[in-house]
Amino acid sequence: MRELLKAEHIAKSYSDKQVLKDISVTLNEGEIVSLLGVSGVGKTTLFNVLSGLVMPDSGTVTLEGEDITGKAGYLSYMLQKDLLLPHKKVIDNVALPLLLSGVRKKEARERASSLFEQFGLSGTEYKYPAQLSGGMRQRAAFLRTYLCGKEVVLLDEPFGALDTITRSSMHEWYLKIMDEIRLSTILITHDIDEAVLLSDRIYIMRGSPALITDEIVITENKPRSPEFVLSEEFLRYKKQIKELLR
Amino acid sequence: MKKERWIPLAVIAVFLLVWQLGWQFEWVPRYMLPSPVMVVQAFVSDFPLLMTHAGVTMLEAFIGLAAGVLLGFMCAAMMDTFPKVRAGLYPILVLTQTIPPVAIAPLLILWFSYGMTPKIILVVLVAFFPMAVGLMEGFQAADADMIRMMRSMKASRWQIFWYVKFPNALGEFYSGLRIAVAYSIVGAVIAEWLGGFNGLGVYMTRVKKSLAYDKMFAVIFLVSAISLVLMGLVRMLQKKTMPWNYLKDTEEYKRRTRNEEF
Numbered sequence: 001m002r003e004l005l006k007a008e009h010i011a012k013s014y015s016d017k018q019v020l021k022d023i024s025v026t027l028n029e030g031e032i033v034s035l036l037g038v039s040g041v042g043k044t045t046l047f048n049v050l051s052g053l054v055m056p057d058s059g060t061v062t063l064e065g066e067d068i069t070g071k072a073g074y075l076s077y078m079l080q081k082d083l084l085l086p087h088k089k090v091i092d093n094v095a096l097p098l099l100l101s102g103v104r105k106k107e108a109r110e111r112a113s114s115l116f117e118q119f120g121l122s123g124t125e126y127k128y129p130a131q132l133s134g135g136m137r138q139r140a141a142f143l144r145t146y147l148c149g150k151e152v153v154l155l156d157e158p159f160g161a162l163d164t165i166t167r168s169s170m171h172e173w174y175l176k177i178m179d180e181i182r183l184s185t186i187l188i189t190h191d192i193d194e195a196v197l198l199s200d201r202i203y204i205m206r207g208s209p210a211l212i213t214d215e216i217v218i219t220e221n222k223p224r225s226p227e228f229v230l231s232e233e234f235l236r237y238k239k240q241i242k243e244l245l246r
Numbered sequence: 247m248k249k250e251r252w253i254p255l256a257v258i259a260v261f262l263l264v265w266q267l268g269w270q271f272e273w274v275p276r277y278m279l280p281s282p283v284m285v286v287q288a289f290v291s292d293f294p295l296l297m298t299h300a301g302v303t304m305l306e307a308f309i310g311l312a313a314g315v316l317l318g319f320m321c322a323a324m325m326d327t328f329p330k331v332r333a334g335l336y337p338i339l340v341l342t343q344t345i346p347p348v349a350i351a352p353l354l355i356l357w358f359s360y361g362m363t364p365k366i367i368l369v370v371l372v373a374f375f376p377m378a379v380g381l382m383e384g385f386q387a388a389d390a391d392m393i394r395m396m397r398s399m400k401a402s403r404w405q406i407f408w409y410v411k412f413p414n415a416l417g418e419f420y421s422g423l424r425i426a427v428a429y430s431i432v433g434a435v436i437a438e439w440l441g442g443f444n445g446l447g448v449y450m451t452r453v454k455k456s457l458a459y460d461k462m463f464a465v466i467f468l469v470s471a472i473s474l475v476l477m478g479l480v481r482m483l484q485k486k487t488m489p490w491n492y493l494k495d496t497e498e499y500k501r502r503t504r505n506e507e508f
């Protein structure tokens with residue numbers, strides 16, 4: 001397995017409050033890894049460090065051996081909110097990373113629109129984000145992140161803002177699309193079920209300042225069916241994690 | 247909303263009626279208050295003259311407005327980009343606003359004589375402030391997460407401005423512009439009062455001297471009509487350039503898509 005992203009001994013404080021203390025995580029090619037922790041523990045802060053938006057106080061981030069600590073633009077990063085530009089039509093929102101890197105508008109639109117169907121967004125191309133439902137906005141943000149075209153994807157609570165029913169359909173959709181595009185992904189969540197269902201590995205983040213206290217490997221084969229959540233196996237993982245979080 | 251449009255119209259109709267009756271029964275001496283009908287007559291008889299003067303006033307207002315908006319925009323962009331510029335300039339901008347334009351107008355006339363220049367400069371001054379402050383506040387209010395998202399995509403400063411900050415300030419831009427448009431016409435008229443050869447303000451001082459109340463009223467209504475029309479134009483421009491701001495059916499649309507989705 002090829003190791004893509006590696007963060008070692010990350011520490012980060014804000015003013016006098018230490019948020020992260022000696023955090024190390026890795027991501028291998030093709031893996032989906034979850035970062036599980038209660039809200040406020042510092043998950044987003046870790047993502048900001050990994051993506052280079054925030055400089056850690058100490059520690060390094062490497063991508064395939066190259067030091068990218070504090071350098072933005074190396075990873076595809078989907079932030080906690082969908083953050084679609086309200087004044088741009090969905091197609092131009094989705095094509096944003098292409099437009100920013102200098103691709104002509106016509107070509108950017110063509111490349112973006114060829115993916116709308118696969119991402120369940122057909123027919124929304126020339127609508128404004130405000131006209132879409134929460135699930136659709138989330139998928140548009142996901143497609144935009146995908147079009148950043150980086151090898152590693154960071155997703156910060158991609159399903160967190162959705163109601164339960166929409167969320168479970170999004171899980172189904174996500175499992176299906178990840179089987180098609182196989183992105184190496186780190187995904188933040190505070191939902192145990194979501195972590196077990198979607199990931200190959202789970203890091204459990206706890207404490208203040210936060211540490212990675214445990215790592216759990218989910219051996220269930222991929223592609224996974226949504227029925228996985230109903231199995232004994234699933235329940236066993238869930239119990240194990242609940243124990244660890246106690 | 248639409249249905250209630252008739253209420254202000256009715257109020258205006260009643261007002262005109264009372265005015266006409268007041269004139270009819272001489273509640274006020276006739277030489278002081280003309281009737282609405284007389285005002286309309288004065289407007290019609292002086293129409294070509296009024297239009298010539300209005301043309302001059304509007305030209306001053308437009309030139310001043312364009313320059314004021316441009317300067318305001320540049321100033322706002324500078325204040326947004328450089329915190330030091332903002333710290334130095336913003337308090338001064340607020341402070342200078344306590345100086346009423348009427349107070350500087352005579353000075354401008356003394357400095358720049360009776361041509362169009364002092365009028366245009368006054369309009370620049372009154373239009374500049376709402377634009378500079380409104381735009382800067384719009385730029386500053388851009389969502390920090392939105393900017394973070396842009397930075398994660400390696401967007402340049404200019405791209406962040408163009409994709410996030412400027413669109414975020416558009417609403418403020420138009421609010422500022424509506425105020426600036428109204429101020430600019432009033433500013434030009436005030437400057438014309440104090441001396442000049444042409445313009446609605448000059449016309450006003452002339453009819454005042456001859457105690458032509460009917461013409462006085464006619465020009466007052468003309469000035470306010472011009473302001474109203476221009477503000478309406480700004481609103482139309484806003485609707486045209488910010489279609490996402492007027493998605494009236496959004497809620498209904500959301501409900502529909504939510505049902506057919508998943």
Ligand SMILES: Nc1ncnc2c1ncn2[C@@H]1O[C@H](COP(=O)(O)OP(=O)(O)O)[C@@H](O)[C@H]1O
Pocket residue numbers: 014015019037038039040041042043044045046
């Ligand atoms: N820019 C910042 N300045 C100061 N404190 C911050 C900043 N960003 C995050 N924090 C603090 O760090 C802690 C972790 O926040 P965050 O990483 O957003 O948690 P999570 O994503 O796990 O909910 C919180 O207590 C928050 O107040």
Ligand SMILES: [Mg+2]
Pocket residue numbers: 040043044045080156
């Ligand atoms: Mg968070």
